Amino acid sequence: MDSKINFNNYTLEELYDSAQSIDRDAYPDRAKEIDELIVKRQNEQPQSEVEDNSKHKVAGEKATRWDRLYAGLIDAVVHMVATVPLFWYFGMEAFKEPSAFTIVIAVIYGLFTTLILQGYLLFHYGQTIGKHIIGTRIENLDGTKADIKKILLLRILPMSLCSFIPGVGQFISGFIDPIFIFGKQRRCLHDYFAKTKVSYVGT
Incomplete structure (x- = not known):
C-alpha cells in the first residue's frame, strides 16, 4: 500500500518537477493534488512572480x-x-x-x-x-x-x-x-x- 506523500511541504519548484515527472495514469489522485497545490501557490504569489513561472506549463493550469x-x-x-x-x-x-x-x-x-x-x-x-x-x-x-x-x-x-x-x-x-x-x-x-x-x- 502506497504511503501518503505530504506535498504541502514541497516548494513550488519541487511541485513543478513532480507535476512533470509523475506517472499520471498510475497516480491520478496524486497528480491532481500536485496540480491543485501549484494553482493555490501561484494564486498566493505576486502576479509578476506567477508570470515568471510561465515556463512551467502544467497540464490543466490556466495559461498566463x-x-x-x-x-x-x-x-x-x-x-x-x-x-x-x-x-x-x-x-x-x-x-x-x-x-x-x-x-x-x-x-x-x-x-x-x-x-x-x-x-x-x-x-x-x-x-x-x-x-x-x-x-x-x-x-x-x-x-x-x-x-x-x-x-x-x-x-x-x-x-x-x-x-x-x-x-x-x-x-x-x-x-x-x-x-x-x-x-x-x-x-x-x-x-x-x-x-x-x-x-x-x-x-
Whole structure:
C-alpha cells in the first residue's frame, strides 16, 4: 500500500518537477493534488512572480496572460490574412457604416474561414493555430475540452456580432473583452459568456 506523500511541504519548484515527472495514469489522485497545490501557490504569489513561472506549463493550469497574448497575436495574423479577400471584394468603405447585408456576409465569412483554418484543431483539440503553437487549449470550467459548437457560438460569434454595434462595438470587442484577462481569473469577457477558460495541455 502506497504511503501518503505530504506535498504541502514541497516548494513550488519541487511541485513543478513532480507535476512533470509523475506517472499520471498510475497516480491520478496524486497528480491532481500536485496540480491543485501549484494553482493555490501561484494564486498566493505576486502576479509578476506567477508570470515568471510561465515556463512551467502544467497540464490543466490556466495559461498566463503573456501566453494568451502570444497565441492571440498568432491567430490575429492568420485571420487578418484570411479577411483580405472580403475587404478586397466589398472595399474598406463598406465596413465603415456596414449595412445589415454586409454584417451578415462578414459574420458568415468569418465563421466559414474559422472552420477552414481552425476547424480541425478546434474540433479535435479545442485549440486554434496560436493555442496549438503555445501549448494551450479552450476548456470548460471543469477542465474538460470545450466542444467546437460552444467555441463558435458562445466564444466567437457574440464578439463578432458585438463588433458591428455602432459606436461602441469595436470598443467592447477590441478593448473591454481582452482587458478582462487582467482579472484574477485570467479570463476574457468571451470566456465568461461561454463559461470557458484557457489552460495548458500536457506535453
